[in-house]
Amino acid sequence: MKERIYNFSAGPAVIPEEVLKEAQENLFSLPGVGMSVLEISHRSKTFDTIHAEANQNIRTLFDMSSDYEILYLQGGASLQFSMVPLNLMPPKNKADYILTGAWSKKAQKEAKRVGAVNVAASTEAENFKRIPKQSELKLDPDASYVHYTSNNTIFGTEWSSEPKVGNVPLVCDASSDILSKKLDINKYALIYAGAQKNMGPSGVTFVIIRKDMLERSSDNLHTMLNYKIHVENNSLYNTPSVFGIYIIQLVTKWLLKNGGLDAMYKTNIEKANYIYNTIDNSGGYYKGHADKDSRSLMNLTFRLPSEELEKKFIAEATAADFNGLKGHRSVGGLRASIYNAFPVKGCADLAEFMKEFQKKNG
Ligand code: PMP
Numbered sequence: 001m002k003e004r005i006y007n008f009s010a011g012p013a014v015i016p017e018e019v020l021k022e023a024q025e026n027l028f029s030l031p032g033v034g035m036s037v038l039e040i041s042h043r044s045k046t047f048d049t050i051h052a053e054a055n056q057n058i059r060t061l062f063d064m065s066s067d068y069e070i071l072y073l074q075g076g077a078s079l080q081f082s083m084v085p086l087n088l089m090p091p092k093n094k095a096d097y098i099l100t101g102a103w104s105k106k107a108q109k110e111a112k113r114v115g116a117v118n119v120a121a122s123t124e125a126e127n128f129k130r131i132p133k134q135s136e137l138k139l140d141p142d143a144s145y146v147h148y149t150s151n152n153t154i155f156g157t158e159w160s161s162e163p164k165v166g167n168v169p170l171v172c173d174a175s176s177d178i179l180s181k182k183l184d185i186n187k188y189a190l191i192y193a194g195a196q197k198n199m200g201p202s203g204v205t206f207v208i209i210r211k212d213m214l215e216r217s218s219d220n221l222h223t224m225l226n227y228k229i230h231v232e233n234n235s236l237y238n239t240p241s242v243f244g245i246y247i248i249q250l251v252t253k254w255l256l257k258n259g260g261l262d263a264m265y266k267t268n269i270e271k272a273n274y275i276y277n278t279i280d281n282s283g284g285y286y287k288g289h290a291d292k293d294s295r296s297l298m299n300l301t302f303r304l305p306s307e308e309l310e311k312k313f314i315a316e317a318t319a320a321d322f323n324g325l326k327g328h329r330s331v332g333g334l335r336a337s338i339y340n341a342f343p344v345k346g347c348a349d350l351a352e353f354m355k356e357f358q359k360k361n362g
Pocket residue numbers: 011075076077078079103149151152153154173174175176194195
């Protein structure tokens with residue numbers, strides 16, 4: 001098969017076609033280099049340029065000040081669950097975690113190995129169908145940091161703005177909504193994200209860290225777990241994911257060319273509305289998992305009247321080239337992941353498919 005189908009996968013996920021084409025074109029030999037990006041040294045001038053351009057693109061997209069460093073690490077967002085507390089929790093050894101889904105719980109689990117974790121809020125009793133309100137947060141003003149997950153990939157909920165945490169450093173797992181909208185980076189001490197949803201391929205983990213946080217990284221930490229060492233070495237202490245950083249450079253270039261993060265956000269709203277409006281206008285046939293004010297623009301979770309109908313929907317959708325719609329087992333039903341690179345037409349087409357399916361099976 002040469003044609004591309006609609007890829008609703010939660011991650012690794014869809015990458016802009018333009019990026020795939022450019023990468024494909026240059027995979028045999030980078031223009032003027034005579035070698036593929038898969039074959040060049042991470043210490044070469046060529047890679048240096050790619051790396052610097054990726055950084056510059058990200059700084060431009062976010063309007064990021066020089067108070068922040070950018071890192072490209074490995075081990076996925078999951079290793080950040082450990083690196084964050086190992087580096088940032090001492091010497092007080094206590095941190096606040098806001099639990100909004102399976103990934104925040106996993107982050108909390110690793111933090112507990114390092115120090116005391118205060119659960120500032122949790123919506124687990126409601127199967128994580130909503131984001132807690134600011135008034136529900138029981139924050140410790142003396143915590144080393146507050147950790148939250150900006151978008152909950154499995155449950156389909158997303159913070160519409162960051163929690164207000166006063167002077168306590170704010171740490172965010174933005175794996176599934178990074179680059180989907182503009183953030184005021186100045187509100188954060190650290191942001192991390194596995195690249196494989198909105199940035200590029202798996203195998204590279206993106207980190208933005210405010211420089212003053214680096215003072216917390218103890219020399220006793222294992223070298224590869226130490227943010228300070230990675231910053232001092234510009235992410236080149238060891239061999240980074242050269243290909244991953246190359247794709248991030250292309251994806252960020254694509255974003256800039258298409259109007260940056262505000263334009264992307266507008267498109268993301270338009271895309272999600274096709275599907276959320278269909279759910280809301282279905283007379284209860286389709287039911288969203290997330291509360292309306294907590295809905296994600298990236299992962300849209302919904303159910304049908306019965307599991308049989310959900311199975312039928314998925315089978316027929318798959319046959320019609322709508323791939324990857326099966327929801328996570330902890331929520332059931334369906335999940336449409338529509339990251340930045342997912343086309344507007346794909347959302348309109350899925351909405352039509354949903355309406356047709358309801359007509360035939362309602
Ligand atoms: N956090 C979130 C919000 C995620 O969606 C995921 C992966 N789906 C992870 C963390 C874990 O990422 P990784 O597989 O890169 O470790």
